[in-house]
Amino acid sequence: MSFKKQWFNAFLACVFFSLLSCTDDENKDTVDPDPDPVATVESKYVVAATSGENDYLVMGDELKAEYTFDATSTDAVQSPGDRTWTFYGDEVVYGFLYNQADAGTTASYVLNADGELSKRNELALDVSIQTRGVVNDQLVLAYSDRLRDTTVEQKAYFYTVDPSTDASKLYTVVSSDLLEEGEAAYFTDITEYEGLLVAGARSISSSSFSSDYYHNTYLVVFNPDFTVKEVIKDEGRTGFVAGQKYSQGETGLEVVENGDLYVFSSGQTNYADANTENIPSGVLKINKGDFAFDSAYFFDITEASGGYNLFRSYYLGGTTFIVSMYPGKNDQATFGVDADRFAVIDVASKSFEWVSGLPTAAGLETDPFLIGMPFIDGESEQLIVPITTSENTHYLYALDPSSASASQLSNVIGEGVKAVGMLKSAD
Template identity: 60%
Template structure:
C-alpha cells in the first residue's frame, strides 16, 4: 500500500503542484472570519447561465424573497461546478471532469458581506467525492484504469479550509476490497476518530463487479493506510449512489454515535435486469466496527419500489431522503431523483413528502432538482428546483410534517445549489 511517501515519479510532480495555489486579485478578502465584524449569515444560491455558474447572496429563502443571479452583485464562477459548503465559512466549487483535473475555487464573504472568490486550488485530478474529517475537507478521486496490468489508485486531498493549503495522499486500491477487483471511493466521513470511506468493488476494465450486493466501509489510519474493511454481504449494495461519478451522503453519524450506512442498491445497466439489489440502510452501533446483523431498513420495499439516492441528516434519528424511480434497467440511477421522503432510522418509518414540485413528464422537460442544503438553524431542508415551466424556486422541506413549501424565486437560466456562509464567529 502506498502513502504520500511512496508516490511514483509521475505523481511526485502532481504532489508538488497540488501543494500550491494561486491567489485571486488583491481586492479579495483572504480571511474567512473577522471577529471585529458583525454580519449576519447569508444564503448563497448558485444560479447558472450558459456554461457558467453565478453566486448570489440573500438573507431569506421565504416566498417573498428573490435571488437574482443576473444582477451586478452576482459573482461569476467559470464552468458548472459541484458545490460544497464547509462549516458556513467557505464554499468550494469543483468543476467536474471525468479524467483530468477541473478548476477548484474557494469562495467566502468579505468584510462587506459580499461573496468573493478567495483562491484557485491546484488539484491535479478531478473530484469524485468529498467529506469533512476533523477540521479538514477531504476530497477524493479513484482510478478506473482499463489496463489491468497497471495499479489502480485512490487520491485523497486533505484541504485546510482556513488557508486552502492541500496535501495529497495516494493508496493502491487493487485487491483492497476483493481479490481481483479494485476499490472505488464513493463517500467520506468521520467515525470514532477515524476517517472512513464508502467504497465499491469494481472490475475496472468494464466498471462491473462480481460483488454488486456487498457493502464496504473502509477505516483509515492517520497516514491514510487502510486499518480495516467493514463488509456486509447480500443485503444491499455499495455505499451511496453515483451520478457523473459523484458519490455522496452515504455515511452519517447521528447524535447518539451510531453510524448509518445508506446504499442506492445500484448495479449497472449491463446486469440491471439479472441482478436486483434493493436500496437500503445498514447500521454500525456506536463504538463498534462491524455491521449490526439485526438491522436492515429496506428502502425499496418501504417506498413501494423506489430507490434511495441521497440522505440528509436532520437531527435525532430523522433523515430526509431523495428518491428515484424504476427497477432493473428501468432505474434511472439518480438522473431524476425528484421525490423526497422523511424516514426515522430508529423506528424504521417512511413518509413521502407532500406538496413538493412535480415534473410534467413531457419530452425534454427542463425539470431539475439541484443540491439541497441542510438549514439546521431553521430545521428544514432547502431544495433548489427548476420546474417544468423553466422557473427557478427554492423549496423548503419540514421533517416534522413531511411537507414542502415553495419559497424564494431565483432569477437565472437554472439553479443548481444552495448553502450558507458567514463572516462572523458564532
Template identity: 65%
Template sequence: MKSKNQILSFIALSALLSFSACSSDDSSGDTGGDDGDGVVGTSKYIVTASSGENDYLVASDDIDAGTVIDATGTSAVQSPGTRIWESFGEEVLYGFLYNGADASTSASYIMDESGNIVKRNELALDVSIHTRGVVNDDIILVYSDRLRDTTIVQHAYFYTVDSQTDASQEYSLVTDDLLEEGEIAYFTDVAEYEDKIILGARSINSSSFSSDYYNSTYVVVLNDDFTVDQVIKDTGRTGSVSSQKYSQGDTGLEVVDNGDLYVFSAAQTDYDSAASSTIPSGVLKINAGTYAFDDDYFFNVTEASGGYNLFRSYYMGGTTFILAMYPGTNDDATFGIDADRFAVVDVATQSFTWVTGFPESALTSWEYKLPYIDTANGLLIVPATPTENENYLYAIDPDTATATQLSEVIGESAKAVSKLTYQGE
C-alpha cells in the same frame, strides 16, 4: 491517468485557505446583518444558478416566498464553467469542475466584511473530485483511479486541508484487490466515525465499471496516515454505500446523535447488469463503538417505498433523515437522474413517509444539486425547477413531511443553496 501536474496543482491547495478562520457557532440563524458593518457572524444565503456555460452566485438576506434572487443581475458573481458545489460549514464554498479530462480551475468563495461574495482563490486541477467531507476539521478531497488498462496499479488519492492552519498534504492508497480479488475499490463517501476516517466504497472492474459483488456493502476504515485499518463488509442485504452519478457520490455515511453509524445504499449496479439485479436500496447500521454491521438491523427502503430506490440522504437530527428517491428497479432503474420525490424516514423505527407539496419532475440534472440543511429551523432547503424556465427554492419540513415553495431564482437552472458567514480578518 493521474499526471504530475495534477499532483503539483494540489500542493497549492493550502493557498485556498489562506484567509480561513473558524465558523461562529452562533451564526447559523443570523441572516439579516447590516451590509458593510464588518460584524463577525453576519450570514447570508448563497444561491447558485447556471446561465449559459457558467454558474453565478448571489447573496440574499432571506429566501422567503415573494423574494426574487436574480442570478443574471449585476450583483451576481460569475464562476466560469459548470460546477459541482460543496460548502464546508459556513466559512467557505467550493466550486469543482466535473470534467477531469481537461485542465480546469476550481475556486473557493467566502463572504467579506461588507456581506459580499468574493472569490478567495483558484486552484488549477485536471482531475474530478469524486467525493469530499470533513474529518477532525480537515477538508478531505477524494479521487479514485479507474484506469481501463488493468495492468497498471490503481490508486485512490486523498488531499487533506486544515481549514485553520492552511496545512495541506497528499496521500495515496493502492486500490487493487482492496475489497475483492480481481476488482478495485472506488470510493463514494468520506466521513468520521469514532475519531477514524471512514470511506464508503464500491468494488468494480476498472475496465468496465461492472462488478461481481453488487450485493455487498463496504466501509473502509483508515488510519491517520491513510493506510487501511480494516474493511467492514456485509453481503446479501443491499449494495455499495451511497449512490453515484457522473462520479459523484455523497451522503451515504452518517453518525447520528447517539453515536450509531447508519450506512445508506442505493444498491447501484451498472446499466448492463440492471435487468438481472434484484438488490434493494437499504440502510445498515454499525452500533456506536463497534466495527461490524448489526446483523439484526436492516431497513429495506425499496420495500418501504413501494418499489423506489434511494439516491441521497440528508440527516435532520435525532434518527430522522430526508431521502431523495427515484423510480424504477432492475432494467427500469435510472440511477438517480430523475430523483424527484422525497421521503421522511426514521431509521430507528423504520418509518417511511412520502413528502407532499414538492412538484414532480422538478430536479433536472440532480447530480449537481446542493441542498442546504437548515439546522436552526429543522428544514431542508432544495433548489428545483418546477416548470420550464422557472426556478424556486423549496423548504421540506420533516415534522410534517411537506414541501413549501420559497423564493424564485432567476437563471437557467437553480443548482445550489448554502450559507456564508463573515469570519473576520
C-alpha cells in the same frame, strides 16, 4: 458704573455661561462619536445558479417566497464553467470543475466583513474530485482511478484541505484488490467515525465498471496517515454506499447524535447489468464503538417506499433523515436522473412517509441535476432544496420533517439552480 448695573451684567454673564455649559453637556450625551459607523454583515444565504456556460453565486438575506435570487444580475459573482458546489459549514463554499482523470479546477469563496462574496483561492489539484467529506475539521476530497487497462495498478487520491487557508496535502492509496481480488475500490463517500476517516466504496472491474460483488457493502477505515486500517464488509443485504450519477457520490454515511453510524445504499449496479440484478435500496448500521455491521439491523427502503430507489440522504437530527428517491426497477431505473420525490424516514423505528407539496422535476437526461444540493437549516430544522420544475422554473423549497410537507420559497432567476447554503463573515 452703578452697583445695580454691575450686578445685572454679572447676572447676564452667569446665565449665558450656564446655558452654554448645558448645551455642551447635552451635545456630549447625544452626539455619536462615530457619525458614520460601518455595520458588520454577519451572514448571507448563497445560491449557486447557472446562466449561459458559467455558474454564478448570488447572495440574499432571506429565503421567503417574495424574495428572488437573480443569477443574471450585476451583483452575481461569476465562477467560470459547470461546477459542483460544496459548502464547508458556513465558512466557505467550494466549486469543483470535473475533468475526469485530468486535473480539475477548484475555487473557494468566502463572505467578507463588508458583506461581499469574494473569491479566495484556486486550489491546484492534480485530479478531479468525485466525492468529499469532513474529517477532523478538514475537508477531505477523493478521486478513484478507473483505468481500463487492468494490468495497470489502480489508485485512489485523497486531498486534505484546511478550510481556513485552503492548504492541501495529497495522499495516494493503492485501490487494486483492496476490497476483492481482481477488482478495484472506487470511493463514494467520506465521513468521520470514532475519530477516524471512514470511506464508503464500491468494488469494480476497472475495464467495464461492472462487478461480481454488487450485493456487498464496503467501508474502508483509514489511519491518520491514510494507510488502510481495515475493511468492513456486509454481504447479501444491499449494495455499495450512496447513490452515484456522473461520479458524484455523497450523503451515504452519517453518524447520528448517539454515535451510531448509519450506512445508506441505493442498491445500484451499472446500466449493463441492471436487468439481471435485483438489489434493494437499504440502510445498514454500525453501533457506536463497533467496527462491524449490526447483523440484526436492516431497513429495506425499496420495500418501505413501494418500489422506489434511494438516491441521497440528509440528516435532520435525532434519528430523522430526509431522503430523495427515484423510480424504476432493474433496467427501467433512472439511477437518480429524476430523483424528484422526497420522504421522511426514522432509521430507529424504520418509518417511511412521503413528503407532500413538491412539484415534479423534469428528469431530463441532458440535465440530470434538476434537484440541487440542499442546505440543512439547523435553525428552522428544515431541508432547503433547489428544484427545477417541469415548466423550467427554479425555486427553493423548505421540507419540514415534522409534517412531511414542503413549501415554496424564493424564486431563482437563471437557467438552472445547483445549490444553496449559508456563509458567515470572518471576524
